[in-house]
Amino acid sequence: MPRHRLSPLFEPRSLLVVSEHPLPALAALQPGWQAKATQILLSEQDTLQLPESLAGVAPGERLDLALVCTQPERLPMVLGTLAAVRPRVVVLLHAGTLPENRQELAAYCMAWARLHNSMVLGPNSLGLQRPGSAFNFSRVERLARSGQAAVVTHSDSLMAAVLDWAEDVRLGFSTVMSMGDEAQLSIAQVLDFLATDSKTDSIALYMDHAPAARELASALRAASSVKPVVVLRTIDGQGRPTMHQTVFDALLRRAGVVRVRYFVQLFSAIKVLRYHQRPKGPSVAIFSNGRAGVRLAASVMAEASAIEHARLTMATRRDLQALPGIQVDSPGDAVIAETGLSPEAAAQAVQLLAQDKGVHGVLVLLAPSPLLDLAAVTQALAQVVPRAGKPVITCFMGEAQARELRRKLDEVGAPAFRTPESAAHAFSILAAHDYNQRLALQILPAESLGHQPEMRGVRAMLAHLREQGRRELGLDDCRHLLTFFHFPWRYFGAVADGLDMSIRIMRDDRLGPYLWFGGQGYAVQPGDSAIELPPLNHELARRLIQRSPLWHEVLATELSVDALEQLLDVLICLSDLACEVPALESFSLDLRLADGNHMGLGRIKASLLAPEDMQAAWDGPGYRHMAIHPYPRELVQPAKLRDGTRWVMRPIRPEDAQKLQGFVRSLSDESRYMRFIYLLRELTPSMLARYSRIDYDRELALVATVQVPNPAHRGFPEEQIVGLAHYFLQRDRRGAEFALVVHDEWQRHGLGSQLMRGMIEAAKRQGLDYLEGQVLDSNYAMRKLLVRLGFQDLPYEDDATLRRLWLALDKL
Template identity: 45%
Template sequence: MVRHRLAALFEPQSVITVVSPDARCHLQFDTAVTLHHVVYDPHQAWPSNDGGETRWDLAVVCVPADQLLDVLHHLSAWRPRALSLLTHPSSQPYDAQLIASLTTWAQAQHCLVLGPRSFGLMRPGGKLNASIHPVAPQAGKIAVVSQSRTIATALLDWNENAQVGFSTVVDLGEEMDVDLAAVLDYLAVDVQTDSIVLYLHSHPMARRFASAIYAASAAKPIIVLKAGGIHEGPALRAREEVFSALMRRVGAIRVRYLMQLYAALKVLSLKRRVKGSRIAIVSNGDGVAQLAVDIMRHGTIVELATLSTKTRHALERMALPTDRLQNPIARYAPWTTGYIEQVIESLAVDEQVDGILVLIAPDPYADLSQIADSILKMSTTLYKPLMSCFVGEASMRPLRHRLEQAGIPAMRTPDAAIDAINTLASYYHNQRLAQQILPAESLGRPAQLRAARALITALQQQGVRYMDEADCAQLLGYFQIPIQTQALPQTLPNLAPTSVHSYTDEHYGPYIVFGAAQSQLQFLNSRTSVALPPLNRYLARHLIERAPIWQERLGAEAGGAIYAQLQQALERLSELVSEIPAVKGVHIDPLWLSPSGLYASQLVIELHAQAVTTMPEHTGYSHMAIHPYPRYLVQQHHFSSGQRWALRPIRPEDAQALQEFVRNLSEESRYMRFVSMMRELSASMLSRYTRIDYDRELALVATIPHHTSNKDEGDQVIAFAHYLRNRDGVGAEYALVVADDWQRHGLGVQMMRALIQAATHQGLSYIDGYVLASNYAMLGLLKHLGFKDDMDKYDPSLRRVWLELPQQAS
């Protein structure tokens, strides 16, 4: 297996440590690790590297900044693959000259750098503690990545009581080289990690971060706590809203407070996680239950489960006259172990219940110690998540601690319990949404890009910053945005006017805002809905429905025609700001809604002061946080018969067509591609293949129009090819399959050539794939394209067929 590029940092097999006598770092490594320890003294001779030409994986350095260059000079003989620079008690600053020298050294040594001024890293499962923290936590499955040394140490200190298990704890320091995106790429494929918690205090590199967190969140829950900043202003508040929109888009869950993060850490440690929103609550009083229900009513997706008839009958059989049998269930009499175990057993088999929360307030008449033991016993036998909340401090803290030591989350307050459940339920809710099969739809008419770009170039050459009404209308027309700019019609429906804006954030690029018109803010909710382009129909619908003006007024008042026009307008506006980087802002306020059309009373389009001349497809759409659909890769072809076909990147809307394609393959073709007898793709595989991050991977389909009964039903997929990045970060694994009826038409060659061209454009060094040795057709095709063919050393029935890609000039 290819080793991950960060394996030298997180899974070192050889380590050299260099620390000054006054350093306060704590170094612990597995006995299998080759270790060399140096107490640094500038006046003493440096030990020699007995390994000669052998590279060491990791160097851990904790010395004052003014001694670093000397240490680096001596470390060159050890040629470490990774360097971790721990913060030193002297707190000497790393000035620009020192950073430049460190960068030059690292590039010459091909060495990754964590830090400088990092807390360090821990990998409890591998007995690795290379940090300034004295006590490593117990091993577990949660990774913590922090941009703050103080937050990392606070989490570890809190965890000494909570006893949550961690797979990784790492503080990034000043992120000179090993940044947040790189660590996320590693954790996404790390078998020791099944969930990730991030603390951020600055905004990471937008595109790299968005790509990395999107890939990781597709496999594992990611919880993000981000500080807004010390000096708050309108621009910062807007950026925080954009960041929240980005988290929604990439599938991560953002929490706002440190206590929410603590609660999330506890619930992530559950062996059986909450994967639904229907919760059954059992309490020993109304007060704590009502507090929990109140929290559920304010912006959570968690809801009270409706108990099945069977469960209600089971509760009735064990009930006392004063018990409440509806959810939330309550018994006011002192609890017994028999009662709570029977209730939990009944709820655990109810298919309408996704999780169980037991709320307990102090009760001098009940033996709560025995109740805690019962909950502990039940949690080990249930297949559903069981959470507890022992409300209080003096008498309840020991009970919580007992459960937590056994790995059972026990919360202190009802709001913390509901917050924690909601956080994890939200992640799985978002993943289910992401795996929904979108209705098939045609790609649609492309915008008149050449004409639009020519118009903008001419205006910028004239020094225009704000386009006049005629030019604005012309630009909207080029992108088929259904918004009229002429005079309003005589009659309009009595609907509240709205507004649509696009702004450009200097960090995250363009974003779109939908809400009430400025004139309505004194009467209506002033909050708006924010989304980052690119938008498809599905995402445009979510942008509309998240806006308070739609939730409170227009959702019930506007008809389907208005809804459809608004979706199309937002989708096309998204395309405009994606394809024309020179546009700084678009402001439509008010926007009047009518079944006959959308009307802009005032339309302003602002251009950047500095002319933008490079086509966005040539820069990888670097002005955006998320790479849009690469329409420029769409190719139109004809077979020798005259049949028209298209080669294009896949879209989420192709999910159903791709599933039909796989179902219709012969058993031989399915086996040659998937090396299994699977008959169709699972929901997660279908989502993985169709929801592509075009910045780092690609999936292509060959399609023909699909017509039945004179009705256009989108496209029929007749071939599919894709590549996914390898663990080393520089290569990718490809795959190709062509429908049986369309083989020997040249599709395979054309699709592989398109894949090779795209992989080269993305800067990959090679692509490889594993082909059955009996698949002579595929092996011949790849040989024709210049691929090299090696026997797989682990499986003689497979061939590793690979191609080294030309490196583009930077």
């Protein structure tokens, strides 16, 4: 398999260090690696002179990594000299002083990287560490412990603080990295590498600004589909989030990412997201040797709507109260041990709570006491917690005695915290991760619906408005526009009085359109409403309504089931409007609800972008105005094989994961080897998520499905995947790398050629210039098929057993 473009940064094969002072990089290297590294120390007057050959670099090869730490004014000279060895990646470390014009230096580094086909981290970066490989490419002297959590930050000081804190709590990392000025290498590109990095099982990010929305959203969705991702982002202003930050939070939710607000919470998230046990619901049982800790944890649980106190079954209550010194108390059903607590009773109490079907996690809060042998209790818990089958998070209050005990629980995989609040918040992080992952799975229905927007009419209407120079739409214009999107007019009648509501489509300069739901008359600001990014389906629309203050204040008790369904249909219609009309600047629709059941329409108004912005919004393929690419339902197509067999071509969806696994398992060994170029019995969990939870902006997977009888359900038909065509955009976004596999029983029926043609048309629609793929030299059937479709069959430069199949889309 070819190396990832960032492998020379994280796992280099050769290293050149250019600095004005000794760096810790060479001292950290393992003995066998010393022969692959070259160091050059510059004096204040030196120009850079490269030796005739560099360690680890064969003649004609490129240097993998150059680590540079010089004063800003010397960087152009150093980079100019380094061009001779064509480094794949350059890390520009902070030299202690900042340039007078940081933007100008960053622009120079970006231009140099493009000219020399290189990647540049920095300038002004604190660098990175890869402890598992003993790589310390940073300004921090101490190499962190090896672990499986990755931390990537926009802040040098935060990176240094994380490393210092981790040493104290004995937490290890796969990667710790500071982005510096992020001139050329983006945090989204780093995410792409970490998502596939076998040494990383969770990712924590600190961002002090939001990069390009589509690129970031795509990278976050791809990474969070296979690994937990947490983001720390601060709030501007007077402690109240701006609307942009609220929209950004919505983007994180939809990407399946957890967002934390405080520095200390980032540490909690790093600890708890390494924990492989996940709560399967919101109910948390508390076990404590005092009521004060319970009250402190309860205050956090009251604020975190994602978790709640568990209600124990009568059998669990009875068994707990039979243990010496234990009683079940409020708030909730907290389990309190106010007298001496034996290690055996503590272990039994945790076991009983974990066995209760209504408990999704257990929070253990213990404080030092003359009546408690805390060390013995810790030993007992260390035996029980890893086998509990549910997440168990502990808090040992105190420091002198408790610190070492917390470490013992951390080492056995039971996250331990210093305060009840941080322990309770750790549970809210796990619950939020589960909630957001469910949101990330929600996309539009798979079938090509009969109520597709009438886009020809929409375009004609907007062209007419543009010719007239009109940006504001009147009532009749708005009604006309909504009709193209099949607005459910039948739901609405005359309503004289009732509850006023409003739905608005608004636009964030960086994140694109979003939907706002709240009470009519509310100011459009965070906290008074709920917002969500399009596209919406009914589940996302429902959650949008239920997150609003209006729901908690009125609608939860007064809104009828029928009226809720009507409101959901309206939201779906406006979501389609936001997706399909990039020229829309804003849209406002006021509603009135009477008796919880009848709805009426109020004011409707809309505005369009300025003419020059409107034209730009329509130009280009796809949904460039949106942060999240909608499900490409226009690609859902029924088809027939040569023998008349009906099948359906459609983009893959997250719920296809098990169908895809069954497809791969049922392939012959030869077909699996031809597709994956190595023996593979089935897809790993991460590969399964990778192929089924795709981001349609960066890739496309088309499946061929047929209806077959299901013996397990009395022969009723079920959908089965019999073919898969997939492409992934190259970094330049001009072309894509493709792969195709057809089930053995469905080969030589014309399915592969039809599926491949569908992928070619989708690539052309996306505006790509070419498709290319690697095919085994011995796969004659596939090579013949692709040549028949217009591909060039070329030799593969790095491997004689492979062929390179290439198609110029602009010539079709």
